Amino acid sequence: MTQATLKTHDTQALDTLTGGAFSAATSGERASRVRDWLASNPATEQMQEVFRELSGRDKGAAKLLRERLDEIKRSKGQEVIAAEWAEKAQSLLALPKLNIADAMAWQRDAAKAGAPLSREPLAGMKAQLADRIKGIEDLQHRVQVQREAAVLLAQRIEVLSTKSWRDAQAAAESLRVDVPDWQSQAQALLQDPNWGSVDTKFPPLLEASRAQLNAVWDAFSAALSLAVAAAADGAAPLPPVPVWADELRVARGVPVDAAPKPARPKVDPEVRAKASAQVREALAKLEEEMAQGHGKASAGAATALRGVLKEHGRFVDDKLESHAQAALNAAGELQGWQRWRADQLRNELVAKAESLFEMQAPAAEGEEPVRKPRFGGRKMQENLRALREQWKQTDQGGVPNHALWKRFDDACNEAYKVVEAWLEKIKSEAAEHRAHRLALIDEVKAWAAENTTAKDGDWKGFARIIHQFESRWREAGHLSEKAFAEMQPLWKQTIQAAEAPLHAVQKASLEQRHAMIEEAKVLGAAPQLRIDAVKALQQHWQAEAQRIPLDRKHEQKLWDAFRKPIDDAFNRKTEEREKASAALSERDRAVLDASKALEAANASGDAQKIKAAMAGLEAALSGQAQAQAAVAAAGPAEPAPATQMPPAETEAVSPEGAAAGDAPSETHAEATAETPPAPQAAPKPKAKPVVAMRGDDRPGMKKTEPAAPMRGGKFGDRKGAPSRDAGRGGDSRGDGRFGGGRFGDRPAMEDRGPRLGDAAFRAQRDAIEHAQQALRKLAAQAHGEALTQLMTAWEQRSPEQVPAMQEFGKSVTPAVRGAWSKAVAAAPSGDASESLLRLEMAAEVPTPAEHINARRALQLKLLTKRNDPSPAQTWGDDAARVLATAHDPANARRLQTVLKTLLRG
Structure with missing residues (x-):
């Protein structure tokens, strides 16, 4: 059995194992089946085998397996770390004297090592250490509290020595309870299991507080006993407390003398x-x-x-x-x-x-915040x-x-x-x-x-893959400075080794581009710029740039260096051309003067002046053609030989034209020489004789006549379509560029004379645009004033105030203006609602919201009357019906809005 057969059997077995992940039609189905298979918790060896086979087929589906394998690997590593740190925590917990710093250091170091502190057994040991630390801290805190309590008790006893001994005797009862309680609490601290783990400074503090309190209490008890005995027996000794002794002397009737201040001994x-x-x-x-x-x-x-x-x-x-x-x-x-x-x-x-x-x-009642x-x-x-x-x-x-x-x-x-x-x-x-x-x-x-070299010579794809690797490295997530410093040199070494083939071809490409830059400098410095050589060199540069990619900034610098000498050569050529055309011709000066006059008329705001200035500019623009016509009318023009005609005017003509033009008679030539051409008609160039033509070679036809076309022109089979030969007889281009041929009887183009200079052309174009804008603005202002006058005439019912027909524009005929005057002069009557709706429909303007239903009903009504004229045809009569009604501000606004649109059209 061959290796391919074994591999096929393995794939089939794996496909059966994974529930059809290998035989699925789409990547989404494969991923879904792999996900379902992983939910059954397969063995690690099976997942590794499936991953090896599937990674070459579908990266997306194999990613699920890789993540599961990485998770298993990470969990195994964490189990080893968890066992190690659990042992350390157990040893800390077993110590009779636990150092808080060591316990906190265990938690910190375990987190640094990546131990799973949130999972067992580390989570439980972490909680035990935390409880142990909390118990030790609480014990230390209780020692401090006991120390403060001992100080307060001692202060209470000392204060009693400044009061009457009877008050001290009354307060002694509570002290006999508080002092033993303090002693029992201090003894409880010593019996706490965590007492051996407290800081070494706390046991001496507690012992010193106990000794001090015992000494103060013993002295107070002895002095109080002497005071009680002295009060009962006048011969008993007085207590050592001065206040109590003075009180007892007074009670015995002995005067109290101030204690003499002892004299200071003589000192050297x-x-x-x-x-x-x-x-x-x-x-x-x-x-x-x-x-x-x-x-x-x-x-x-x-x-x-x-x-x-x-x-x-x-x-x-x-x-x-x-x-x-x-x-x-x-x-x-x-x-x-x-x-x-x-x-x-x-x-x-x-x-x-x-x-x-x-x-x-x-979230609910009874729960803690x-x-x-x-x-x-x-x-x-x-x-x-x-x-x-x-x-x-x-x-x-x-x-x-x-x-x-x-x-x-x-x-x-x-x-x-x-x-x-x-x-x-x-x-x-x-x-x-x-x-x-x-x-x-x-x-x-x-x-x-x-990939030691680019496949199929695709170095751009090679560089793109390198760039993708670098992007993935930058987006691979955060690392600590130490870890990144360890891995960055390894990454640089690896990526540089991968980029080595690209760097080699880039080096060769740089040398070739520097050579092309030198060649461009030679071409740019030549006295005569060779356009063909420049184009070939640029194409070579573009091919090299598309083949070998470089760093964008470096490539841009090289391109600028390559383009500069050629651009300088073209700039020199442009400067020479501009110098040659710097001097304005007579026609350019005339056009510039006419443009300035038109701009001045535009600034004046007078429509008549603007129109007159526009006519003057048009005359200046056509002045060169008129001058040529005048020269032609002044004397006969010699016909140019056929060999001197422009190439654009020496195209083939029909056989009839060729027969008439090959050998003109002497009589015709003399007539042409004696009779001057009609005034204001440009001379037509003589048609070039036809050298070769194709005749009709069908049986029975004359070879000297062209074959009749099967169809006339592009649209020859259609009714009224021009024939293909229409316009080909005689000089096909003598009457204009589009005088015949494909487009039939199109009128000849106007002879506008030579080209204008750049300054004159821009000046006349801007002047004409400004003039058109000014005229439109003046027309809009005139319409607005006329509408205002019409509304005033309607309100005052005064036909004399209705504007003249010229003020309304070409949209208003004399009949319409007369109907409006008659409607304004008559007494108010009728309803304007339907007429206003028809006007709004004709102008295609929105209707107020309260009349929307009426407009829809009117539209349905008009659909049933197809033979009646539309609102766009009867808007003048509808406006007259509105003017015949009583003036209403709302209707006046609607009518003015409608007429503003209709008059502008």
């Missing part, structure tokens, strides 16, 4: 001076930072000043200490204002972050970057606010899900675009191997 002057210098230096630094408005720097400077005062405060004088304390108070106020301003900015940023999603109304992102992926990413950068700048200038940061970070993370989906889509599209470009490179390589 050198030590005092050194301490004062350090305090002044720290104080100056704080004042400088406060003057410049630096929030963080002023806080640091205030801390430094407090440390110096703590260390050297007992060595400085009271004035310097007071100054330092005032500066510290001002710094505290500045920090408070900066914290307030920073919180304002943070609130604005939080509002912007939360507004990245908009709430849409639910849908949150829709306001921006797409790229715009959302840019907004998030800008918001986080602004938050960072705000944190640099003030004290952090963890509660606002939590809201801001949650909103940004929610918006970042849109960016993640967009990035995942971009990654998948980039992978598809990369695969498509690699396939295109392989296709170009295969095509270049098969």
Whole structure:
């Protein structure tokens, strides 16, 4: 069995397998059957075999198979990537201490690698990591909240030390509940499974808050116990709280003396001076930072000043200490204002972050509103970057606010899900675009191997295919800069290898075109321009341009260089011709003067002057022919010999004309010499003797007479048609170009003399056009004024105001004008409705909407009266009937509209 037989059997089997995709008649049917076959989920090997056989038959149907195979290949690759990243996610989830940065980096790196994060198992692991991260962040947030609560509890206890001990005793009951609650909540944080994954700075903070709260609570409880015991027993010791001790002294009747201020111990002057210098230096630094408005720097400077005062405060004088304390108070106020301003900015940023999603109304009642992102992926990413950068700048200038940061970070993370989906889509599209470009490179390589030269010499088709490859590369989709930089050199190398045959023939074509440019320069520089050589060279250039394509700009430059010397030669010839015809003849001057006179008459607006000027221009145009007639009338003209006649006037004539013209008698010649020609008749050239003619060679006929035609002329068989020989007798062209022959007895053309110059011709043509326009405009104005006068005469019933017949134009006869005058003079009577409808039908103008039905009824009525005259024939009488009725403004407008059209015709 041969290979062709095997291939036929394989094709038949594949056709049966695919449900008739190979035997389908059209491409659409093949694609439909392939689509139905793919819906049954065939094996990959079968799809590959069908694709190999079908790709050479139908690219469109094979495209469906190629897309399915690419999808399977991509899904297999993604399965391997998904397994790899799932293992990494599992290892992260198994860690007892999870680093948030590592978990977020897993998601970012997986998206970069093209892992399918939206499908299982990666989708579940991504959700687990997200929950784990959220739990850790929530735990850290709770630590901060507990720390703030401990500070508030400590402040409540400290405030009670400034009030009465009885108030403190009443408030102690609630504190005995709040403090243990705080301790239990702090202990719950330590028992959370995610406690080991929190940042290392949070456990010390919670422990410090617990220790501080315990110390404050223990001291408060001990002082309160002493106060209660002192109130019950006058000999008991007083509590260490000054306010409570003074209150108890008053209760015991002991006077309260102001505590004497302890005297400062004597200090060495050198030590005092050194301490004062350090305090002044720290104080100056704080004042400088406060003057410049630096929030963080002023806080640091205030801390430094407090440390110096703590260390050297007992060595400085009271004035310097007071100054330092005032500066510290001002710094505290500045920090408070900066914290307030920073919180304002943070609130604005939080509002912007939360507004990245908009709430849409639910589709049905009971459903939750849908949150829709306001921006797409790229715009959302840019907004998030800008918001986080602004938050960072705000944190640099003030004290952090963890509660606002939590809201801001949650909103940004929610918006970042849109960016993640967009990035995942971009990654998948980039992978598809990369695969498509690699396939295109392989296709170009295969095509270049098969097409080392143009088939059938069609280099334009070769270049067109190259251009199509380049267009497909440009439209192959977006790639990252790195991927594009990797693939672009490979593409350039491939396309240059494919273009190599075209570049070779283009190089040879360039050399040939440069040679033709040099030849064109030689032809253009020759004293006598050879038109035949120029035409042959241009045809050669066009053939070469059609055979070998070049870059359009380069080809245009070459064509301009080739055309320039020839154009210069023709321009020189034109300039010489224009110089020769620059001098105006007498006839041209006369025509120019008559044209100027006609333009002046046109400007005057007088119809009589315009007509007179037009007659003068016509006389100037025919002046040369009249001059020739006058010269002919002045004396006899010698007949030109037959050998000197123009070629156009030496055509064959009839046998009778030839017999009479071969040898004219002497008597006739003398008569011709003695008798002058009639005045104003142009001399006719003498007919050329007939050298050869075809006679009637039928039996019994004379060979000296031409054969009678079977039909007369082109239309010889028709009644009244001219004979073919009509006009051929004698000089067939002596009476004009179309005096006889095919068109019978057409009148001879007028002898208009020599050609006018360009300036004279254009001047007379423009003058005549302007004159005709002016006359039409004047006629329209005259008709309009005449119609206005007619309407006024009708309204006033005054026949004297009816315009004269000349003012209406040639369309109005004396009888019609008399009927109109009689109708205006008589008393109003009759109905004008039917007459107006007939007038509108005659002028073919629209009828008002309220009379449309009446016009249709009248048209039907006229169809039944075929022998009656039509409205176009009786419009004058119809207008008279309308004028005989009473004047009505609406009817007057309709009549004026109709007459404006009819009078113009």
